[in-house]
Amino acid sequence: MAEQGVNVDLAKERLNATFDVENLTNLIYGGPEKVERRRQIHKVASEDPFYKKLKPWSYCSVEEQYENGLAKHNHIKESIDKLELNGFEDLCVTPHEPGPLDVHYGMFIPTIEQQGTAEQKEKWLASAYSEEMKGTYAQTEMGHGTFLRGLETTATYDPKTKKFILNSPTLTSIKYWPAALGKTTNHCVVVAQLYTRGACHGIHTFMLQTRSLEDHSVLPGIEVGVIGNKFGFGTNDNGYLKITNVRIPRDNMLMRYSKVLEDGTYIKPKNSKVSYGVMVYIRSLIVKQAFSALAEACVISIRYSAVRRQSETFPGGIEPQILDYQTQQYRLFPLLATAYALYFAGNYMSTAYSEGSQKIEKGQLEELPQLHALSAGLKAFTSYAASAGVEVCRICCGGHGYSHASGLPKIYVSIVPACTYEGENTVMMLQVARYLMKCYKDKQQGSKLPGFVSYIAEIPEKSSCMDEHLSFNCLVKAYKHRAARLIEAAAKHMQSLIQSGSPAHEAWNKSSVQLLWAANAHCHLFCVQNFVENIERSSGDSKTNEVLKAVCQLYGVRGILENLGEFIQDGFLSGQQVDNLQNAMFKLFEVIRPNAVALVDAFDIPDQVLQSCLGRYDGQVYQALYDYAKLAPMNQTE
């Protein structure tokens, strides 16, 4: 495509920003050195002929997407030493394309490392790192997802042969969904119900070879294949696995914690909570992914909204940039604010995870329940917010948003399964609620509540201090008030059902919608409060902070207006205060408007990552759309 320079409107937007974008980028990525490093990597990738010769993913069949996924993996693997990359940074250059071996590095190897004995690590890790063994983690079954105790695959110990017999006893027990199970891998860690000496000891993990290391042929007793095409994840051969009486050696059970002795004696693990750490880690990654997805969608839709002109505001007037429409600001600016909120939430989770796992190593498990609840809640809250937000961004781009040229459908189909995998969001929220109910009971019994949840025990104020200045203090208090009220309402509802004779599980189910509301309000409070705390202790310059403050206020005020009933049902905010909040929101749009493009530029996401005709840094969207069309395979023939 011909060099056309930067679109005039976009260039003007960048001149009009009231703060220095570079300062904000430094703030986001932890200083100029880290920003420089990021850019180096992106520069290398953008100049790499390997990426240049790949055709756009949307013009590839699922088979080609998969082949490209493998090729990319091998290419990155070669580059890792050359460029001194680490695995995570690479992902930046191939976004939204979970490679066929991501699960090998992300789940298979870590599982061996965390659940294997010293001998098992010795035996498998070298081969896994060399990719002779290629593995996945086979947990989910056709009939069983988030509820692990329901898994049906069996591993029955036979003391005569000293082997486990693995089996898929039913249709519903067929493993279904594990990434890279269909074609790529030759091993997997199977999660199965352990039977020994006639007793079931619940789920445990077992190493199973599925394909030959020589010719990759499927081994006896194994039926394995891909599960077929999906909404997205074309690069990944999610698979199914049916196991028919496959015998594996006793020491293929991962025995760091639980053990089965040669004679079939089962030895319990010392502590059942140690595996929480991995879950917390993966959920903290999802929060970061949610941020990235929403940030990218905001970059695309806000830049495009600055370039796109449509309609007229008065007869014969010039068509305005669509970013000037209040309705467009109303849809996009709160999402931009949400992206920043998710960014800070993701940062919090990483830190909390590292600190938490150090404590776990030392055997200090007191804070684990709170951390576990927060990770479950934020996983659900942020994946949902990002997914819904990405679709709004897409629809805000009009017709072109529907084309794969926009890059937006791919972002959506990549982030929305995060609402389901690694713990279905509703189930996650109910776990949060369970923790909150425990806290509420502790409060009723006069115990002190730890850290962040202590607000539950505060004496509620009858009315809000909110005025048009939207002080952080009043914003946070409003969210605390709402969460505390909903927690109390759910708890009281449940207690009243129990008092009138309902069994506990029935009272729980009949209160579960209210419990969801409470858990959601709790997570929302966390995001607001954490955003506020980050601004308050920000090391940025005053102009940057001023804009960030407006973004944070918008996040807070929009959240109130979007869930208004929950904030005002008890009269906490008056009708007049609500009117003021609405006006304050409209004024914030005006503060953010000149900075909108700069606020997305600050995410510093290169064009190669965005893969979007609409979101290009140079704003030459129409030329790019035209070029995209001409590349279509159907246009290469008559």
Next chain:
Amino acid sequence: MAEQGVNVDLAKERLNATFDVENLTNLIYGGPEKVERRRQIHKVASEDPFYKKLKPWSYCSVEEQYENGLAKHNHIKESIDKLELNGFEDLCVTPHEPGPLDVHYGMFIPTIEQQGTAEQKEKWLASAYSEEMKGTYAQTEMGHGTFLRGLETTATYDPKTKKFILNSPTLTSIKYWPAALGKTTNHCVVVAQLYTRGACHGIHTFMLQTRSLEDHSVLPGIEVGVIGNKFGFGTNDNGYLKITNVRIPRDNMLMRYSKVLEDGTYIKPKNSKVSYGVMVYIRSLIVKQAFSALAEACVISIRYSAVRRQSETFPGGIEPQILDYQTQQYRLFPLLATAYALYFAGNYMSTAYSEGSQKIEKGQLEELPQLHALSAGLKAFTSYAASAGVEVCRICCGGHGYSHASGLPKIYVSIVPACTYEGENTVMMLQVARYLMKCYKDKQQGSKLPGFVSYIAEIPEKSSCMDEHLSFNCLVKAYKHRAARLIEAAAKHMQSLIQSGSPAHEAWNKSSVQLLWAANAHCHLFCVQNFVENIERSSGDSKTNEVLKAVCQLYGVRGILENLGEFIQDGFLSGQQVDNLQNAMFKLFEVIRPNAVALVDAFDIPDQVLQSCLGRYDGQVYQALYDYAKLAPMNQTE
């Protein structure tokens, strides 16, 4: 797949329903005869070897989807006489696959019929019906969508040669998106700015041949191709068209209303509102499509939720059907209720359109503004509700919802563009708002308001009569109160801006979010009130009506709770009333629970239409998922 009979849980659900499904199906489709006819067609289609030999769409490349689309079109065309079908009914057997010639029959031919002169019809229609001419409607440009006056394509009359010169003068003027433009068609109706004698007369329509009738080669001055791959619509070759100084005869302008004489004199149309009729018609079709999409998604997700068992409510308890979880009911039952609301809204629109177009023919245009506003509003309100609802249904199916095996992703990508095409939803809602502001002004000036909008002039009540019985009267009043209040708030906000010196267009823009809220509340009220009126005059039996009444109440109460702030900001409902509403909603779940499967069965959508492993009538979802996986092309090779 082996015959397994109906899944036990699903069979039990059907036994437990409190009403006769057949009665409701008859109610929905207008009596036993029409139901019988529907079933006949479906039976023929389901036994047709043509459909049986097609591979699942999700395993087809875009090119194959397109080829299959053409093949289906030709097959249906052959069947039409044989089966005494009409075009619309056929669509039932190939859902969510807009055929490459749908636009030929849906837009190209109707445009000739409505905008062509007698001579033009004579000249083109026979060839169009025989499909020698294959046409599309080329309106949208790369840089111009909903705002038609902004189109840039020019048609300049040259009196010397008596020809129009068609041109795409800029990059942004390239036609982009028209269905079937890329490959299928050889003609199109081009919408272009008419220039004659040095003056521009705004947009008009012109017949342009793009490809040869002999060998389908592209004609000189024409550059045409597909726009590349999209989120969905794989069967359609949406295209782009660049026109470089192409001369067409003067009588290729569609001249029934406007004319250009030989000497270049321009003759204006007598009435500029006549083209409203087509828009109203197409928007009424979208309301019906929104219903179908949401209904299908509800069938799939509710049947699957009756089959799927997950988790345990107490230790060691049997895994419950997920439909028994209150949280699942909270997500799905209101959508089921919405599907019924959209069904009645779609019915209303069809009737209103036929009555309206008869009046237009007679020159009675008084009711046109109200009808036009309602069609714009319902198009936006229902397409958005259905799109968002389908995704909720999909997510409610957990991991399997993400597989194309579920059928749900395809429903989503088919309905969500309806939020954008035929008038972008935000723009549509602002058209509604413009009408409402006019009504409000009329009210202020003491005029009587017509029909449905008369509520705007009613004297507002201070508090709601709502109690736990959820009377229809109090429900409708609550929606009226909310809509009237929001209309007034938006009007007053705008008026105060104008009084303080803002130009009208600026006041409009700065009030546009509030205008959206008002328009949305107005459309929501329509859907509630129309649902209520349909139940009240229903000819169904008492048991059916009882269930439908609960569904209607749920639609009403859920809408209040979802938008609670708007109902209570002025104290119209008290905190206690809101608590009662919540409890009433939970009780309605219990009424609907035993009837949920029957309520979706009543839509009578055959498996062949659903194309879903999860939504099958027999509930054999796991066998179907297994079979789907085995069909995957990647499993056919090692």
